[in-house]
Amino acid sequence: MSSDQAIREVVYRTCTALDAEDFDAFMDLCAPDLDYRVTAFSPEIRKEMTWLDQDYDGMRALLDMVPQHLKRLGTLKRHVSIYFMEDDASAKTAAITSSFIVTHTDPEGRSQLFVAGTYFDEVDYSGDRPLLKKRKAHLETRDLGIGSHIPI
Amino acid sequence: MAARRFADRDNPPDLNPRDYVSGEVYRDAGLFQAELDQVLGKVWHFACHESEIAGAGDYRTFQHATQPLFVIRGEDGALRCFFNVCSHRGARLLGDVAGTASRLTCFYHLWTYDTCGRCVDIPREEAYATTGVEKSTLGLREVRTATRSGLVFVTLDDAAPPLDEFLGDSLEIFDDVFGDPSVEYEVFHFHRGTVEANWKAWQETIVDLYHEFMHVVLRTTQMTAAPMTERDMRTYPGGHLAIGGLKADYHNYKAYGAREDSKAFPGLTVDDARFTPLFPDTTIITRGTVMRIDTVTPIDAHRTVVESRGLGIKGEPEADRRMRMQHHNDYWGPFGRNVPEDAFAAEACEKAFGSGAARYQIIARDEEGQGQDDLMLRAYYKAWSDMTGHPSHNPKNQ
Numbered sequence: 001m002s003s004d005q006a007i008r009e010v011v012y013r014t015c016t017a018l019d020a021e022d023f024d025a026f027m028d029l030c031a032p033d034l035d036y037r038v039t040a041f042s043p044e045i046r047k048e049m050t051w052l053d054q055d056y057d058g059m060r061a062l063l064d065m066v067p068q069h070l071k072r073l074g075t076l077k078r079h080v081s082i083y084f085m086e087d088d089a090s091a092k093t094a095a096i097t098s099s100f101i102v103t104h105t106d107p108e109g110r111s112q113l114f115v116a117g118t119y120f121d122e123v124d125y126s127g128d129r130p131l132l133k134k135r136k137a138h139l140e141t142r143d144l145g146i147g148s149h150i151p152i
Numbered sequence: 153m154a155a156r157r158f159a160d161r162d163n164p165p166d167l168n169p170r171d172y173v174s175g176e177v178y179r180d181a182g183l184f185q186a187e188l189d190q191v192l193g194k195v196w197h198f199a200c201h202e203s204e205i206a207g208a209g210d211y212r213t214f215q216h217a218t219q220p221l222f223v224i225r226g227e228d229g230a231l232r233c234f235f236n237v238c239s240h241r242g243a244r245l246l247g248d249v250a251g252t253a254s255r256l257t258c259f260y261h262l263w264t265y266d267t268c269g270r271c272v273d274i275p276r277e278e279a280y281a282t283t284g285v286e287k288s289t290l291g292l293r294e295v296r297t298a299t300r301s302g303l304v305f306v307t308l309d310d311a312a313p314p315l316d317e318f319l320g321d322s323l324e325i326f327d328d329v330f331g332d333p334s335v336e337y338e339v340f341h342f343h344r345g346t347v348e349a350n351w352k353a354w355q356e357t358i359v360d361l362y363h364e365f366m367h368v369v370l371r372t373t374q375m376t377a378a379p380m381t382e383r384d385m386r387t388y389p390g391g392h393l394a395i396g397g398l399k400a401d402y403h404n405y406k407a408y409g410a411r412e413d414s415k416a417f418p419g420l421t422v423d424d425a426r427f428t429p430l431f432p433d434t435t436i437i438t439r440g441t442v443m444r445i446d447t448v449t450p451i452d453a454h455r456t457v458v459e460s461r462g463l464g465i466k467g468e469p470e471a472d473r474r475m476r477m478q479h480h481n482d483y484w485g486p487f488g489r490n491v492p493e494d495a496f497a498a499e500a501c502e503k504a505f506g507s508g509a510a511r512y513q514i515i516a517r518d519e520e521g522q523g524q525d526d527l528m529l530r531a532y533y534k535a536w537s538d539m540t541g542h543p544s545h546n547p548k549n550q
Contacts, residue, residue: 042341045250045342047339049340049343051341051343052481052485058409064406065406065489068368069493070368142344143343143344143346145346146345146495147487147488147492147495149487
C-alpha cells in the first residue's frame with residue numbers, strides 16, 4: 001500500500017526527472033498504460049487543443065530522440081503546488097490536481113517564465129509503487145516562443 | 153585557408169549579387185519601415201480561415217503591418233475587414249481575439265456599429281446637430297477582403313490588384329487538395345510564438361531547403377525518401393513559390409508511427425509533402441494527412457509573431473481528428489520535432505545579424521531548381537528588392 005506521500009511524490013519526481021532530462025527516471029515513474037497529453041484552449045479558434053498526445057511507447061520513443069535534436073539552450077525548471085488529491089480506493093488510483101509554472105534559465109543565467117498551467121494527474125497505486133497513469137498538462141500560456149522538445 | 157580578417161567583414165562576398173543578401177535587411181530601421189509601407193502594406197495578407205468565422209457576427213482580430221484589424225462575417229453573410237478602431241476617439245473597438253456579436257459597441261462612449269461596419273448608434277447624438285457629425289459618414293474604415301479556397305485575405309492597399317491576380321497560379325499544387333467539393337476544411341489547431349528574430353529570418357526557414365540538414369526528422373524521413381532530382385521548385389510572379397515532389401518515409405524516425413494512405417487529404421498520399429510560400433509572409437504546407445498555414449507578423453525589425461494553424465476535414469470521425477492532431481503536433485506543434493528548431497535557427501541568425509557581427513548571408517546553391525537549390529531564397533529576395541526598391545545585396549547603396 002502506497003502512502004499519500006509516495007503518491008504525491010510521483011508528481012514531484014516526474015517533474016524533477018524532466019527538469020534533469022533524466023528520461024529513464026521519468027519513464028520509470030510511468031505506468032505501462034500511460035496517457036500523457038498537453039492541452040490548451042485557443043480563444044482564437046474557440047477550441048480545446050491537444051498539443052502533445054502520447055502513450056507509454058510514444059513517450060519513450062519521443063524522449064529517446066531528444067538528444068539528437070537541436071533544442072532550446074539552457075534549462076527548464078518545473079515548480080509544482082499540489083492543490084487536491086482525491087483517492088479512489090476501489091480502483092487504487094488517486095486523482096491529483098496541481099498548479100505549475102515552468103521557468104527557463106538561459107546559458108547566461110537569466111531566468112524567465114516559460115509556461116503556466118495545471119496538471120490533472122492520475123496515479124495508479126495498485127502495484128508495488130505508485131506510477132503516473134495519466135497526465136493532462138493544461139496550459140494557460142499559449143505563446144511558448146520557440147517551443148520545447150521536452151514535454152511539460 | 154586562413155580565417156577571414158575582422159577588417160574584411162564589410163566587404164561583400166565575391167559573388168554574383170543575386171547570390172548573397174546584406175544583413176542590413178534584418179536590422180535597418182529605415183528598411184523595416186519600407187517593408188511596412190511598400191511590401192506588407194501592399195500585398196494580400198492571409199488573415200484567417202473561413203471556418204474561424206463561420207456564423208453571422210463571428211469575428212477575429214489580428215494585426216497586420218502593425219495595424220489592428222478584424223474580420224467579421226456580416227449578418228448578410230459577407231466577410232469584411234475593418235480597422236479595429238472606433239470612429240469617435242480612436243479607441244480599440246474589439247478587445248477579444250475572437251467572438252460573436254450582432255452589434256459592436258465601443259467601451260468608451262458606447263458608439264455602436266453593425267456587422268457591416270455601419271455606425272448605428274451614437275449616445276445623445278443631438279449634441280452633434282450643429283457640428284456636422286453624422287452617423288452615416290462615420291462607419292468603420294473598411295479594408296479590402298477576398299477569399300480563395302476558404303482562405304481569407306485582406307490588403308491595406310485600395311489600389312492592389314484583385315486577389316486572384318495577386319495569387320496567380322501559386323496555389324496550383326493544392327488544386328487537388330482544395331478542389332474536392334465534398335471536402336470542407338476547418339482549423340483545429342492554432343498557436344502563436346513570439347520569436348526574437350527578424351520576420352524574414354523565419355520565412356527563410358521555409359524557403360531554404362538546404363537547412364534540411366538541421367532537422368533530424370528531415371534527415372531521417374525526407375532527404376532520402378525520394379531522389380533530389382524529383383523535387384520540383386516553382387517560382388511565380390510576385391515572389392510566390394512552390395515546391396512539390398517531396399516525399400517522407402516517417403518510419404525512419406523512431407518516434408513516428410505508421411500512417412494510413414486512406415487518411416491523406418484529397419490528391420495526396422501520406423508520404424507527399426508540398427508547400428507554397430506566398431510572398432511575403434504566409435506559407436501553406438501539406439504532409440499527407442495534415443495541413444499547416446503559417447503567417448509571420450513583424451512586431452519590429454527584431455521580433456516576430458509566428459502563427460500556425462492546423463487544418464482537418466470538417467465532420468471527420470473523432471479518431472481521425474485525433475490522428476490528425478497527433479501528426480500535426482508531432483511535427484509542427486510547440487512541442488513538435490520540427491518547428492522549434494526553425495525558430496531556434498531564426499533566433500541564432502538574429503544574434504549575428506542583429507548585432508552586426510554577420511554582414512552577409514550566402515544564397516548561392518545552384519541545383520537547377522531541384523535538390524536543395526537556393527532558387528526560392530533568391531526569388532524571395534528578388535521580390536523583396538523589387539517591392540522595396542532596395543537591392544537586397546546592397547540595400548543602403550553603400
